[in-house]
Amino acid sequence: MIKQYVYISTAVGLSREEVNAILETCARNNAEQDVTGLLLYNGRNFLQLLEGQGERLDRLMSVIETDKRHSGVLVMHKDDVEQRVCPDWAMKLIAISEAIEVRQQRLEEELPATIDPAIRKLVLNFAMLN
Numbered sequence: 001m002i003k004q005y006v007y008i009s010t011a012v013g014l015s016r017e018e019v020n021a022i023l024e025t026c027a028r029n030n031a032e033q034d035v036t037g038l039l040l041y042n043g044r045n046f047l048q049l050l051e052g053q054g055e056r057l058d059r060l061m062s063v064i065e066t067d068k069r070h071s072g073v074l075v076m077h078k079d080d081v082e083q084r085v086c087p088d089w090a091m092k093l094i095a096i097s098e099a100i101e102v103r104q105q106r107l108e109e110e111l112p113a114t115i116d117p118a119i120r121k122l123v124l125n126f127a128m129l130n
Contacts, residue, residue, distance in 0.1 A: 008045055
């Protein structure tokens with residue numbers, strides 16, 4: 001059984017380089033820990049979907065919750081799932097800084113087809129925030 005988390009947080013003022021560094025670290029560490037997922041950043045907030053083995057993912061969430069680069073970590077979804085929706089993504093960044101009109105179309109193209117409809121809705125609603 002795979003555990004899945006979706007959380008949002010606030011990370012105001014991160015440069016593109018800082019976000020890329022976070023992504024590189026996540027991808028490297030996640031590959032070592034067999035964690036997969038996606039990360040959305042809108043220039044102010046993160047939304048991250050994480051998948052992995054139970055205790056590993058719980059430990060990772062504890063680290064994330066104390067990371068000083070962001071604040072206000074709010075877990076929106078936590079559940080056990082039969083299979084991963086992002087099995088090939090150690091961590092995929094989906095930057096959503098384009099015009100609002102473009103965001104939904106881009107996300108619809110990039111989100112995995114197997115993502116739970118409720119999580120899809122959560123991600124799409126997040127993408128509409130400014």
